[in-house]
Amino acid sequence: MSNEIVYASAVGLARKIHDRETSSRAVVDVFLARIAQHNPAINAVVVLQADIARRRAEAADAARANGVSWGPLHGVPITVKDSFDVQGLPSTFGLAALGGNIAARDALTVERLQAAGAIVLGKTNVPPNLADWQTIHPVYGTTRNPWDVTRTPGGSSGGSAAALASGFSALEIGSDIGGSIRMPAHYCGVWGHKPSFGLVPGRGHAKPGSVAPSDITVYGPLARSAGDLALALDVMAGPDPEAGAGWRLDLDPPGPRLADRYRVALWADDPAFPVDASVSDALHAAADSLRRSGVDVDETARPAFDSRDAYEIYVHLLRAATSGRQSDADWDANIAAASGLDPADRSYRALFLRGNVLTHRDWVGFEQRRHGLIQAWRDFFSRYDAVLCPVASTPAFTLVGDTPKHARQVTVNGKDEPSANDYFWLGLASASYLPSTTAPIGVSGAGLPVGAQLIGRFGSDRTCMALAQHLERHHYGFAIPPLFRKAIL
Secondary structure: OHHHHHHOHHHHHHHHHOOOOOOOHOOOOOOHHHHHHHHHHHHHEEOOHEEEEEEEHHHHHHHHHHHOEEEOOOEEEEEEOOOOOOOEEEOOOOOOOHOOOEEOOHHHHHHHHOOOOOEEEEEEOOOHHHOOOEEEEEEEEOOOOEEOOOOOOOOOOOHHHHHHHHOOOOEEEEOOEEEOOOOHHHHHOOOOEOOOOOOOHHHHHOOOOOOOOOOOOOOEEOOOHHHHHHHHHHHHHOOOOOOOOOOOOOOOOOOOOOOOEEEEEEEEOOOOOOOOOHHHHHHHHHHHHHHHHOOOOEEOOOOOOOHHHHHHHHHHHHHHHHHEEEEEEEHHHHHHHHHHOOOOOHHHHHEEEEEEEEHHHHHHHHHHHHHHHHHHHHOOOOOOOOEEOOOOOOOOOOOOOOOOOHHHHEEEOOOOEEEHHHHHHHHHOOOOOOOEEEEEEEOOOOOOOEEEEOOOOOOOOHHHHHHHHHHHHOOOOOOOOHHHOOOOO
């Protein structure tokens, strides 16, 4: 078998297995052979459970022979981001010290995917503390972008997106607080969905001893098609039985709407946070495709808030949400550094330091400002279904090792800009708990994937994914990276 199998959609593979065009064991063997041959160049898959996967595939085939279906992913091989617990495998969160953190049970999302018939092949790489747009693990090493191995695949779900783009897995799951699903999807040319906050439970995605849920963090699928995202989200979503007795899932209705009933706002650039032409041109082309198919596209509509203010609110809340991982020494050093800042300093480094040591009183103030953003979005989405906007200002950047994020630069239209400016585009959805689907919309002149966000009102996850499916049908679909176009496995 060839790329026809390893680059098939999860839905397509499930159909082939259901119709007995192939067996789950044969599909699993093809993916394992693919990983063995090509993973050394990419380093996306870092832990395998090949024997367990083969045995489960054989059980899936036996069940199918007896007319039993395990669910919509019956017999389909997937991989799982390192930070989600898979029974018997390590969850390191990118830290050497957690190499012996072997999961006693599956994360709830993994449990649900397996209950739907999925077969877990292994786990994919992450950066330390899931806190980088590169994926460089102190033990597992560096994951590389399948489109250009000198560039980052993104992070923290960089191993997830690279595995999908390389044909190592049919479906993946990631987490996202600072773009960790969306950046890798954009950089590697795959789909990703950041759900509405709280839609997918996070049990089984935590370091040892951590039991409280994290602000902003969400858990969602990555895939090679928008349809796979929709299926995976339906499987993963819903309250945690241990904590969600008081609510039920009630998303926007599934299924496509007529194109001429969608209203989309295009936000391709911003004076405060400039976007490279390689990205903004692709966004305009995607908007033109939507317009030609009947979608009402408005290029001037914006929510009623200041871009710079939204950025600063998000960075403070993001850094406050992750501040608990600081050591006592880091805490003391950050307090000293923050106290020495010029009050007028609004650089990312200054916001980072202030957010790391934010007092509860100040956090409450930022929470009030966050709800101002939420209200502005609520008003905006009374008139529009979604915003089409960048994930980041550029395609994937060249790997920069341990250069601090506040010191990193990217070239935007020939000018150096702080890479941390991309928190603006990512924070539009994250700070206000909104859903965002990332869809590939083209390839830059340098041969790198370009993705776009489709951001919708809270709970409109299916609308975001339906618009992504619309782009997939009428504008741009998944493209195999050049490195793998001639591969026979």
